[in-house]
Amino acid sequence: MTNETIKAIATALANIGNELNALSKSILDSCETTEVVQPLPKKEVKKTKKEADPEPIEEKPVSIKKKPKKQKTEKDTEKKKKLVKKTKEPTVLDRVYKVIKRSRKGATVEKIQDATKLDKKQISNSLYKLSKKGMIKTVSRGVYVPTDSK
Numbered sequence: 001m002t003n004e005t006i007k008a009i010a011t012a013l014a015n016i017g018n019e020l021n022a023l024s025k026s027i028l029d030s031c032e033t034t035e036v037v038q039p040l041p042k043k044e045v046k047k048t049k050k051e052a053d054p055e056p057i058e059e060k061p062v063s064i065k066k067k068p069k070k071q072k073t074e075k076d077t078e079k080k081k082k083l084v085k086k087t088k089e090p091t092v093l094d095r096v097y098k099v100i101k102r103s104r105k106g107a108t109v110e111k112i113q114d115a116t117k118l119d120k121k122q123i124s125n126s127l128y129k130l131s132k133k134g135m136i137k138t139v140s141r142g143v144y145v146p147t148d149s150k
Contacts, residue, residue, distance in 0.1 A: 092118065096126040097146070100136055106143040 090098070099115045100107045112123050127144060130136045136144045 092116075092122055093126050093129060096123060097130055097135060100130075100144050101146045103145070106139050106145040108142050108144075 095116045095118070096112055099112050103111065109120060109123055109127075112118070113120065116123070118126075127136070131138065131144075134147060137147050139145050
């Protein structure tokens with residue numbers, strides 16, 4: 001920008017300022033009564049606990065009261081029963097154990113496979129888990145019987 005354009009802008013702004021002053025004077029003169037407008041009084045804002053002045057704290061023994069236990073209603077017990085319901089279908093372990101338990105002289109892997117329609121791998125895994133839990137024991141190689149404890 002050149003100096004001439006800057007001077008032109010400055011004079012235009014000065015003229016606008018003069019026109020605004022003149023306009024505001026004419027508006028004030030045209031009013032019949034002139035009232036002095038006073039600012040509105042400030043509302044008192046209540047201080048929150050954090051902002052309030054801290055009061056001295058007296059040390060008192062504190063007793064901790066336990067909340068009374070809520071008495072169980074019928075609805076609560078029904079809800080629990082619904083949540084605890086077992087699945088309708090027995091698990092693989094249950095199916096294998098059931099076959100072993102029904103056998104008199106012990107169950108072989110082939111016998112379990114025919115009764116449960118499971119793979120040899122699944123049967124092998126379930127036999128391992130059942131023996132670790134102590135639910136079955138091995139009489140001889142490939143023959144399994146339930147333990148007396150369960």
